[in-house]
Amino acid sequence: MSQTFQFSLSSTAFNSSSLNLKKLKKVKILCSSKHSSFKDDDVNEGGEGLSRVILVERYSNGTAKRYIIGDDSRLRTILIEEDRSTQNRFGVLHSPDKRLSWLPDTVKAFILPAGFPGSVSDDYLQYMLLQFPTNVTGWICHTIVTSSLLKAVGVGSFSGTTAAASAAAIRWVSKDGIGAVGRLFIGGRFGNLFDDDPKQWRMYADFIGSAGSIFDLTTPLYPGYFLPLASLGNLTKAIARGLKDPSSRVIQSHFAISANLGEIAAKEEVWEVVAQLVGLGLGILILDTPGLVKSYTVLSSTWLIVRLLHLWLRYESLSVLQFNTINLKRARTLVKSHVLHSTVPGCMDCNKEENILVWSQFMKPIIIFGSPLDKMDGMERSHFMVEALLKLYANEKYILVVNQQLDDLKFYVSFKVGATSVSVLRSIWQTFWLSENWESKGNVCDQLANSLMELENRFDDFIQKLKDAEWDTQQLNLKVPKEISIDDINTS
Structure with a gap:
C-alpha cells in the first residue's frame, strides 16, 4: 500500500555556538513510501553500493537498530550488538566496574544507581560492600532478641517449652522478612522516581500504608x-x-538550604x-475506654x-511545600502559562496549582x-519521512511527532545522544505550543516547523522569566529516558 505525504518545511542552518534557527527559503519535500518486508541479509553492512545508514537507535541493553536506505530506496532496519559502555547523567562514558563484572546486567541495574560508576563517588561501592554484612549481623541479632522477647511475655520459657518460643519467633521474623521484600522491590525497581516528585510518592506511601493496616485490622x-x-x-x-x-x-534536602541536612x-x-x-x-487512652475494646x-x-484525618493532614502538609526546582508537573504549568500569556507563575502559585495525586x-x-521511532506513525514505512524529520530537528537533541487521535492528540518524543534536561523542557514547550495552535486539517510538518x-524565538524569554521568578534553572528534575537514544549520523 502506497502513501504520499507533502511536507512544506523551513530549512534551517545550525551554528554550534548558538541555538537560534536562521530562517532560509521554503523547501517542498514530496514523500512517497511503500510498506515492504525484508531480511537482515538484504542490508549491505559494509557500506558498498548505494546502501547508507541514516540513523542509529541505541538501546540500554547494548543493542542498536540501524535505519538503512538500500539501493532500492527502501527503508530497512537491522538489529546489532554494540559495546556496553555505561554512561552517566552528564553524558560522560565510563567503563564498567571490573569488581562487579561477574554480575548479570539485570542484577547490576537492580542494586546500583543508574550510571554507575560515573554517577556516584569513588567510595560508594566499598562502603556498600561493607554495609551489607553489617546489616546481616544486625538482623541476626534482631532475630535472637525477638525470641527472648516472646519468651518474656509468656510464649515458652527458658526452663519449659523453648521450642514453642523459637517456633513463634521464627513465624514472627518470617512475617518481617516477607514485608522486607516490598522494600527490596521498591528500592530496586523504582529508585529513580523519588527525585522527580517526592510530594506525590510521599502521599502514595500513606495510601499504601493505610491498605496494609487493614490487613492487620482483620x-x-x-x-x-x-x-x-x-x-x-x-x-x-x-x-x-x-x-x-x-x-x-x-x-529534607529541600529544607537544608544551608548545607545542614544532618541537622x-x-x-x-x-x-x-x-x-x-x-x-x-x-492510643492507649482510646484502648482503655470502656466499650471500645469489646466492640470490634x-x-x-x-x-x-483517625486514618482519614491522618491522610487529610498529610495532604495538607505536602501542599504547603514550595519547591523551586522544575519537575514534569511544574514544567507543564510553567510552560502552559508562558505559551498562553508569556508569563510564568512564581514558586508559591505554581506549587499550589500542582496536583499531588495525579x-x-x-x-x-x-x-x-x-518512544522508539518505529512506534511512530509512518516511520517504519517512509525513509523520506525519517530524513525530513532529521533535517527538521537538526538543531534539537530530540525528535517530536504528533499522532492525531479521534478525540485528542498524542505527542511522541525520541531523544538523541547527548540530550539533557533542557532538551526535555524544550520538547514540553513545543508540545504545548502545538497543542494550543493545532489545526487538524493543516499540514503536519508545516505545523512542526512553525x-x-x-x-x-520564545524559549530564551521563557528561561529568563523563570530566573526572574527565582526558579532553579540550573538543576532541572527532567530526566532523559536512557532506554532508547538516537544517534543522528546523517543530517546533510
Missing part, C-alpha cells in the same frame, strides 16, 4: 490466618516505607519522636476516622517520552 476476625494476613500487612507497609523514606530524604534530619526525628509519644499515649465495630470505625503521564496534553520557530 487478624482478630480470622485468627487462624494470622501469619498470611500479618505478612500481607507487613509487605504492604514495607512497600509504603520504601516509598516514604527516599521521598522524605528529598524533602534537619535530626530535628525532624525530634518532632517525630514527640508525635510518637503523644500518639501512643492517646466501634474499634475499626475509630481507626477509620501522575504526569495522564495529564493533558499526553506526552510519551523515549512550532520549532516559535520555540527558538
Whole structure:
C-alpha cells in the first residue's frame, strides 16, 4: 500500500555556538513510501553500493537498530550488538566496574544507581560492600532478641517449652522478612522516581500504608490466618516505607538550604519522636475506654476516622511545600502559562496549582517520552519521512511527532545522544505550543516547523522569566529516558 505525504518545511542552518534557527527559503519535500518486508541479509553492512545508514537507535541493553536506505530506496532496519559502555547523567562514558563484572546486567541495574560508576563517588561501592554484612549481623541479632522477647511475655520459657518460643519467633521474623521484600522491590525497581516528585510518592506511601493496616485490622476476625494476613500487612507497609523514606530524604534536602541536612534530619526525628509519644499515649487512652475494646465495630470505625484525618493532614502538609526546582508537573504549568500569556507563575502559585495525586503521564496534553521511532506513525514505512524529520530537528537533541487521535492528540518524543534536561523542557514547550495552535486539517510538518520557530524565538524569554521568578534553572528534575537514544549520523 502506497502513501504520499507533502511536507512544506523551513530549512534551517545550525551554528554550534548558538541555538537560534536562521530562517532560509521554503523547501517542498514530496514523500512517497511503500510498506515492504525484508531480511537482515538484504542490508549491505559494509557500506558498498548505494546502501547508507541514516540513523542509529541505541538501546540500554547494548543493542542498536540501524535505519538503512538500500539501493532500492527502501527503508530497512537491522538489529546489532554494540559495546556496553555505561554512561552517566552528564553524558560522560565510563567503563564498567571490573569488581562487579561477574554480575548479570539485570542484577547490576537492580542494586546500583543508574550510571554507575560515573554517577556516584569513588567510595560508594566499598562502603556498600561493607554495609551489607553489617546489616546481616544486625538482623541476626534482631532475630535472637525477638525470641527472648516472646519468651518474656509468656510464649515458652527458658526452663519449659523453648521450642514453642523459637517456633513463634521464627513465624514472627518470617512475617518481617516477607514485608522486607516490598522494600527490596521498591528500592530496586523504582529508585529513580523519588527525585522527580517526592510530594506525590510521599502521599502514595500513606495510601499504601493505610491498605496494609487493614490487613492487620482483620487478624482478630480470622485468627487462624494470622501469619498470611500479618505478612500481607507487613509487605504492604514495607512497600509504603520504601516509598516514604527516599521521598522524605528529598524533602529534607529541600529544607537544608544551608548545607545542614544532618541537622534537619535530626530535628525532624525530634518532632517525630514527640508525635510518637503523644500518639501512643492517646492510643492507649482510646484502648482503655470502656466499650471500645469489646466492640470490634466501634474499634475499626475509630481507626477509620483517625486514618482519614491522618491522610487529610498529610495532604495538607505536602501542599504547603514550595519547591523551586522544575519537575514534569511544574514544567507543564510553567510552560502552559508562558505559551498562553508569556508569563510564568512564581514558586508559591505554581506549587499550589500542582496536583499531588495525579501522575504526569495522564495529564493533558499526553506526552510519551523515549518512544522508539518505529512506534511512530509512518516511520517504519517512509525513509523520506525519517530524513525530513532529521533535517527538521537538526538543531534539537530530540525528535517530536504528533499522532492525531479521534478525540485528542498524542505527542511522541525520541531523544538523541547527548540530550539533557533542557532538551526535555524544550520538547514540553513545543508540545504545548502545538497543542494550543493545532489545526487538524493543516499540514503536519508545516505545523512542526512553525512550532520549532516559535520555540527558538520564545524559549530564551521563557528561561529568563523563570530566573526572574527565582526558579532553579540550573538543576532541572527532567530526566532523559536512557532506554532508547538516537544517534543522528546523517543530517546533510
